[in-house]
Amino acid sequence: MTQSTHHSVLIVGGGQAGLSLSYYLTQQGVEHLVLEKHTAMHTWRTQRWDSFCLVTPNWQCQLPGHPYQGGDPHGFMRRDEILQYLEAFRRSCAAPIREGVAVRRVAPRARGGFEVQTGGGDFTADQVVLACGGYHVPIIPRLAERLPRSITQLHSAQYRNPGELPPGSVLVVGSGQSGAQIAEDLHLAGRQVVLAVGEAPRCARFYRGRDVVDWLAQMGYYEMPVQDHPLREGVRDNTNHYVTGRDGGRDIDLRRFAREGMQLYGRLLDTDGATLHFAPTLAAALDQADAVYNGINASIDRYIADHGIDAPPGARYEPVWVPPGERASLELAHAGIGAIIWCIGFAADYSWLDAPVFNGRGQPQHRRGVTQQPGLYFLGLPWLHTWGSGRFSGVASDALYLSGRIQAFQAVMATPAAPAEQAA
Numbered sequence: 001m002t003q004s005t006h007h008s009v010l011i012v013g014g015g016q017a018g019l020s021l022s023y024y025l026t027q028q029g030v031e032h033l034v035l036e037k038h039t040a041m042h043t044w045r046t047q048r049w050d051s052f053c054l055v056t057p058n059w060q061c062q063l064p065g066h067p068y069q070g071g072d073p074h075g076f077m078r079r080d081e082i083l084q085y086l087e088a089f090r091r092s093c094a095a096p097i098r099e100g101v102a103v104r105r106v107a108p109r110a111r112g113g114f115e116v117q118t119g120g121g122d123f124t125a126d127q128v129v130l131a132c133g134g135y136h137v138p139i140i141p142r143l144a145e146r147l148p149r150s151i152t153q154l155h156s157a158q159y160r161n162p163g164e165l166p167p168g169s170v171l172v173v174g175s176g177q178s179g180a181q182i183a184e185d186l187h188l189a190g191r192q193v194v195l196a197v198g199e200a201p202r203c204a205r206f207y208r209g210r211d212v213v214d215w216l217a218q219m220g221y222y223e224m225p226v227q228d229h230p231l232r233e234g235v236r237d238n239t240n241h242y243v244t245g246r247d248g249g250r251d252i253d254l255r256r257f258a259r260e261g262m263q264l265y266g267r268l269l270d271t272d273g274a275t276l277h278f279a280p281t282l283a284a285a286l287d288q289a290d291a292v293y294n295g296i297n298a299s300i301d302r303y304i305a306d307h308g309i310d311a312p313p314g315a316r317y318e319p320v321w322v323p324p325g326e327r328a329s330l331e332l333a334h335a336g337i338g339a340i341i342w343c344i345g346f347a348a349d350y351s352w353l354d355a356p357v358f359n360g361r362g363q364p365q366h367r368r369g370v371t372q373q374p375g376l377y378f379l380g381l382p383w384l385h386t387w388g389s390g391r392f393s394g395v396a397s398d399a400l401y402l403s404g405r406i407q408a409f410q411a412v413m414a415t416p417a418a419p420a421e422q423a424a
């Protein structure tokens with residue numbers, strides 16, 4: 001029988017979020033331990049393709065005590081450079097971490113605090129922070145089971161490079177950030193790509209002389225808390241805009257790819273194993289992505305005009321290709337499909353969290369990461385508090401905030417008559 005070990009704070013997950021919180025807790029002298037299922041920064045190490053580049057500019061890498069200090073703040077680090085940046089951050093944090101320890105159950109105890117069961121023994125803690133990301137289970141629809149075994153199927157998290165795929169055309173399903181960039185990677189390598197286009201929006205890389213991210217930062221968009229966003233908490237369901245940092249950064253224009261030979265279809269609906277069926281959604285999806293693109297640029301135009309900023313002129317995006325019609329089906333054999341890459345995201349799996357902190361859709365319910373269960377927190381989720389919460393730019397401020405809440409809770413716990421409710 002493994003002995004329980006008690007900690008003031010247990011952090012589940014040794015990614016950028018978990019280590020950011022550890023950084024502040026160490027600074028504030030709060031005893032804690034990080035439990036990591038694999039090794040620190042596991043997702044960045046194992047779930048990015050070879051040509052991966054940041055989509056956000058380097059200057060937005062603002063991990064605590066470790067802002068980007070390279071010579072290319074407006075560039076986009078490649079995967080290996082990102083790993084070096086993260087390794088240096090890990091060393092500077094010197095976080096107390098146990099790697100190879102998967103947390104299997106977290107449950108509140110009747111007398112306060114938590115039981116934490118792991119593959120490396122059982123623990124107890126006064127407070128627990130879930131910094132285990134939101135991308136747990138790669139989504140592959142069950143229709144995939146009907147596809148011929150001769151076709152290689154991968155999730156975007158497993159894709160590495162075009163050379164690892166068997167010969168033939170490649171079907172990419174989904175056109176969010178990963179799908180659009182993987183489709184581009186294959187297209188640039190000369191592979192025939194069939195892309196099932198989804199509803200993801202897109203944005204320009206550069207507009208009126210600057211990176212669009214720089215404009216939006218100056219406009220305060222990245223400081224906006226979720227409750228001030230027009231969609232409020234609904235923004236957490238939004239798909240990211242597709243654009244790339246590759247080769248110094250550029251737009252991803254699927255219409256241009258189509259003109260160059262990529263085959264675009266609407267949403268993948270079904271298959272009988274030999275033929276794929278698509279919804280007639282391609283034209284609308286391309287139009288909608290462009291409308292968002294032009295809408296963001298128009299908001300930059302308004303900002304420039306309102307503030308009398310001297311900036312070069314910009315132009316509306318005009319479609320360079322329009323679908324001649326909606327194609328409803330594709331025969332796999334006729335199209336020579338040798339591989340399929342599913343780029344339709346991940347599902348969260350909190351089945352091991354035995355606490356009543358979920359909303360009606362099974363998503364964590366919290367305010368800036370603080371749940372209604374005293375001493376239980378989330379960190380690192382997209383739009384936890386701002387756009388940057390699930391990214392390099394905003395996780396530090398969320399971690400600093402939570403470290404304050406954790407200290408406040410400790411102080412309340414230390415008083416003789418600790419109230420049942422969490423410190424306000």
Ligand SMILES: Cc1cc2nc3c(=O)[nH]c(=O)nc-3n(C[C@H](O)[C@H](O)[C@H](O)COP(=O)(O)OP(=O)(O)OC[C@H]3O[C@@H](n4cnc5c(N)ncnc54)[C@H](O)[C@@H]3O)c2cc1C
Nearest residue numbers: 013015016017037042054055056102103132133380391392
């Ligand atoms: C394809 C892609 C591109 C991205 N591009 C950018 C970009 O350009 N710029 C940007 O700022 N952000 C980008 N992001 C977003 C963001 O930076 C990452 O999602 C980031 O990895 C989130 O960090 P995290 O620490 O919250 O979660 P994760 O990195 O997911 O780390 C969570 C850790 O928890 C561990 N864990 C999970 N469950 C358990 C358990 N039960 N027990 C113990 N450990 C557990 C995991 O092993 C993992 O190491 C991108 C994300 C993706 C997927």
